[in-house]
Amino acid sequence: MxxxxxxxxxxxxxxxxxxxxxxxxxxxxxxxxKAEAADFPANPINKPGWILDTNDEFNGTSLNQSLWIPKFLEARTTTERSQANYIFRDGAIVLQILPDQLTYKAGGTTKVSSIQTAAKDYLHLDDLSTHPDRY
Incomplete structure (x- = not known):
């Protein structure tokens, strides 16, 4: 015991x-x-076994729209609601959601926080009667 x-x-x-x-x-x-970009080694552009098709270093003052689409599935909402917000800082694109940014759908809560690399709107068309705010 x-x-x-x-x-x-x-x-x-x-x-x-x-x-x-x-x-x-x-x-x-x-x-x-806090992690900083300088804390990590650079990602080399040329890599063995890979063929580089294109690259973007985001060093300019505007988005290269031949590579990027600054909207998200625009066919499902209005252009204003599908628009991404971004800035360029230190050779990087900074995606952001702003307090006064419109929601993706009227009355919804989702806001766009991305850019796209391709658009095939015909794949994403819905019955437009379900989106009265489209036009």
Missing amino acids: MLRKKIGKKIIKSAWTLFFVAALLFPQALQAP
């Missing part, structure tokens, strides 16, 4: 110690260091 009490007390003491250590470390685990 005494042996069981001693083992039980050791287990409880160990559990409290583990809990205390976890409580000290948990907030630090939630605060991961």
